[in-house]
Amino acid sequence: MLDGYTMDVLEQRIGYCFHNKALLKQALTHSSYTNEQKINKTENYERIEFLGDAVLELVSSDFLFREHPDVPEGELTKMRASMVCEPSLAFCARDLELGQFMLLGKGEENTGGRRRDSITSDGMEAMxxxxxxxxxxxxxxxxxxxxxLSDLEDKRLFYDSKSNLQELIQGKLKKEFEYRLLEESGPEHDKTFVVEIDMEGECLGRGQGRTKKAAEQQAAYEALLLLRDRGYVFKKY
Structure with missing residues (x-):
């Protein structure tokens, strides 16, 4: 339930107090909830998300334009795409634990919607x-x-973790590695996967996620942090 206390907690977390609380509630309302409650569909977050997406594109574009004066347009476009794509925004939403504040229909709730990247990333844009x-x-x-736009070095490392890891291990270290599925648990609609990365007998990282791909990305990120601590440098924008 999204009551006054819950909204206060979220406002403190984001550092902004809404004058119009209805806007905050709408930003947290998924279409499955309005459909289930037979509420006007314009009261879910989709229209506000549309606007938030445009604001995010403008702010991130301005940031990149000023931070990288010598980078050409094509590369700036790629950089922006990686910063505001669904997995990236979901990664940021997890820091806020945004999913726990969202209003979902029972079906979406029961299938793990609060942790679904597509929903939490939309929630960030709606916010x-x-x-x-x-x-x-x-x-x-x-x-x-x-x-x-904070802590971008580590976030970029996470966003591009699998490709960066492959380039580093196979291109620079000249070694072989593989992702190994260690565990798969939970009901079909809400599974948890645990994956580790093995590089010629050494475990470089371990990750957990609702999909194998998400678990692999987390494992790759852990492996990159380990290799960075060993002095290896990764490509930077």
Whole structure:
């Protein structure tokens, strides 16, 4: 239930207090909830998400344009795409534990919707849109700067973890590695996978996720952190 106390907790977490609480509630309302409750479908987050996506694109584009004055347009476009794609925004949403605040229908709730990347990433864009509508560009930009454009070095390492790891191990270390599925548990609609990375007998990292791909990405990220501690340098934008 999204009551006044719960909204207060979220506002403290994001560092912004809404003048219009209805906007915050709408930003957290999934279409499965409005369908189930027979509420007007315009009261879910989809329209606000549409606006938030545009605000995020503008702010992230301005950030990259100013931070990388010598990078050509094509590369800037690739950089922006990796920063605001679904897995990236879901990664940021997990830091806020945004999924736990969202209003979902029972079916979506029972199939693990609170942890689904497609829902939590949409929630991040809807939150941006709601803040923009409530307070304008300045607080929306502050939210993006704090929760999406911060700690970019580690986030980029996570976003590109599998490709970076393959390039490093096979290209620089000249070694072979593989992802090994260690565990698969839970009901069909809400499974948990545990994966480790083996490099010629050495475990470099272990990851857990709702899909094998997510578990592999987490394992690759852990492996990259380990290799970075050993002095290896990865490509940077």
């Amino acid at each position: 941006i849109g709601a803040i923009y509508l409530d307070g304008g560009m300045q607080p929306a930009k502050a939210f993006i700067d704090r929760f999406i």
